[in-house]
Amino acid sequence: MAQKVKLSTIAETLGVSTATVSLALRDSPLVALSTRDRIKEQARALGYIYNRRAASLRTSRSGIIGVVVHDIMNPFYGEILKSIESELDRDRQTFILSNHYDSVEKQRNFIETLLQLGGDGVIMSPAIGTPPEDILLAEDNGMPAILIARSIDGLDVPIFRGDDTYGISLATNHLIGLGHRVIAMVGGTDQTSTGRDRYQGYVNALRKANIEVDPALRIPGPRSKQGGFEAAVNFLSLPQKPTAAVCWNDLVAIGLMNGIARAGLVPGRDVSVTGYDDLEEASIATPSLTTVWNGQSEVGRSAARALLDKLSGSHEPDGIHLIKPEMRIRQSTGPLRHNGHDH
Amino acid sequence: MAQKVKLSTIAETLGVSTATVSLALRDSPLVALSTRDRIKEQARALGYIYNRRAASLRTSRSGIIGVVVHDIMNPFYGEILKSIESELDRDRQTFILSNHYDSVEKQRNFIETLLQLGGDGVIMSPAIGTPPEDILLAEDNGMPAILIARSIDGLDVPIFRGDDTYGISLATNHLIGLGHRVIAMVGGTDQTSTGRDRYQGYVNALRKANIEVDPALRIPGPRSKQGGFEAAVNFLSLPQKPTAAVCWNDLVAIGLMNGIARAGLVPGRDVSVTGYDDLEEASIATPSLTTVWNGQSEVGRSAARALLDKLSGSHEPDGIHLIKPEMRIRQSTGPLRHNGHDH
DNA sequence: ATAGTTTAAATAAACGATTTAAACGACCTG
DNA sequence: CAGGTCGTTTAAATCGTTTATTTAAACTAT
DSSP, X not given: OOOOOXXXXXXXXXXXXXXXXXXXXXXXXXXXHHHHHHHHHHHHHHTOOOOHHHHHHHHSOOOEEEXXXXXXXXXXXXXXXXXXXXXXXXXXXXXXXXXXXXXXXXXXXXXXXXHHTTOSEEEEOXXXXXXXXXXXXXXXXXXOEEEESOOOTTOOOOEEEEOHHHHHHHHHHHHHHTTOOOEEEEOOOTTSHHHHHHHHHHHHHHHHTTOOOOGGGEEOOOOSHHHHHHHHHHXXXXXXXXXXXXXXXXXXXXXXXXXXXXXXXXXTXXXXXXXXXXXXXXGGSSSOXXXXXXXXXXXXXXXXXXXXXXXXXXXXXXXXXXXXXXXXXXXXXXXXXXXXXXX | OOOOOOHHHHHHHHTSOHHHHHHHHTTOTTSOHHHHHHHHHHHHHHTOOOOHHHHHHHHSOOOEEEEEESOTTSHHHHHHHHHHHHHHHHTTOEEEEEEOTTOHHHHHHHHHHXXXXXXXXXXXXXXXXXXXXXXXXXXXXXXXXXEESOOOTTOOXXXXXXXXXXXXXXHHHHHHHTTOOOEEEEOOOTTSHHHHHXXXXXXXXXXXXXXXXXXXXXXXXXXXXXXXXXXXXXXXXXXXXXXXEEESSHHHHHHHHHHHHHTTOOBXXXXXXXXXXXXXXXXXXXXXXXXXXXXXXXXXXXXXXXXXHHHTTSOOOOSEEEEOOEEEOOTTOOOOOTTTTOO
């Protein structure tokens, strides 16, 4: 490796000061145009590489933004991340990604690392049980946080997420409209705000239609394809013989449909299934999945935008921002058939 | 935000020098044990946050490792990333992730950013058409690179990947063993080393079984679930009426099966389908997918390990490292049925 | 010509850590 | 008691930028 090229290398070979070089490379009008060109040309010729840690030590702006979610391999977060990425790219910000797998400790480690690196801000979907202090740690050290997808009680930090209560009621109403009366809810957990909101939305819809809410029709837990697949056994052996399932998300729904198919029943005909999120995959599943679009791209885009705005001081995006979900009707739901699915 | 706490803050409140504090916090035996304890306690009490950019400016080691792949949302890379993550975590290295979506330019930007941040090393699955210079840019600036999954010709950099030629021949042989003679190959591209290797493996297996290779049985292109789904139409209208398909990867295979099912045929009975990679999803697909395990976890783990070893100077992992793939037989393949799949 | 402006470049002090050589005191030892 | 050793601490240089302040040169206007 050749000797490292720095500002002073350029300065010396050109007989100017490092200050001039620094200014010139950032196109400051304080430097004469001709000098600027000469300097830039020389920088290129020498293969100069800007040292951001030296710069940020001085300026205390690193251009680094952290993003931490439950699991980046989960396509729901994947779609959010994609839109965050494209928004941050536009502003030439580097983003550091991490999973917390719902471990508060792993999440705290990440925040600490980010602080050490001088991160400018952080976008996060907080781990289950995140204490407000962990977020305050970031804020108190000058690193603003924006929440996505999940809320934390007792914390005044901007948050962007879908309107879960409303969204799940859309799905439930759709099934009720098709004549279903025994509707199970598969997956999710009461430990997150999202989990509580979705269950509430389901309950609300049933009540409004004068259908009695039977807690035994709730199969909590599953949040993945694998989970939905395994829940099928459980679902099919419910004594109430549900004719439809409102699932926690698309993954659970697809897994559940696979499980149902494995048992010899036809999802969409014998049992109606709804998903949630409207992942790309929903439309190519067999049968294609009736689901609720949860505004992933919108959530990611606005959260990133909000953070950038906050950093540039243009305005404070405080409070909660709800994205309105939309129904997507496909083949996995159909009218109630009176012969049911006796097996 | 309270006044920022730095080494000198601790030093002053304790009446020692910053040198002592620096040494103490890193547990140097040069500092008396009692002093060390006093200092660490004070650091905690004041909420001191280590400033890595200041440190790395001096030491030129940042603790940052870059990882760039085609698309982190692709579960194949996801599984690799997961094992890289856990290996790097163990060494308390921060990793910065990026997609290049096969854009050489995006990839170069990433490498440049990483250099600016003083990245210690980079693990990458190079974009299609990556010129060797782009990798050398990293190496020449003291940032060693390790390749995964894809090779680049004319470059002497360690690489870890599955043995594609061998792996795909396993799948092809499996189908031949079941009696199939008209076997299509769906997906992939000749633009990557992987693509060429897999096609070669397929051709080799057919030749060895004295089956004529018909180039028209190759449907190149698809690499995603969506792609496989769309390729089904194409596949089903081939005049040769193939009874089996060797797919580029699990995603294509699952998409293809969905497409086949949509056309009223039963994958695994009317048409045999093999995948490649053995993603978690393969076993819960309907029907469960016969596929080839491609050693993702192994690739990720060893690549990360190799980089860490190289950084610590313990040893150079030069050359190519091939992971041996293994067959996973499930429900999506079955013996040739002589009534075929006329439709 | 002279004072006053403008423009261009240079000087030097940060930023917050690490590290090396030197200082210091206490404690031997012959 | 001069000199050496050992354990602990520190002063000062350094890493590569940015930026406020100075300085120098070049115009302008009177």
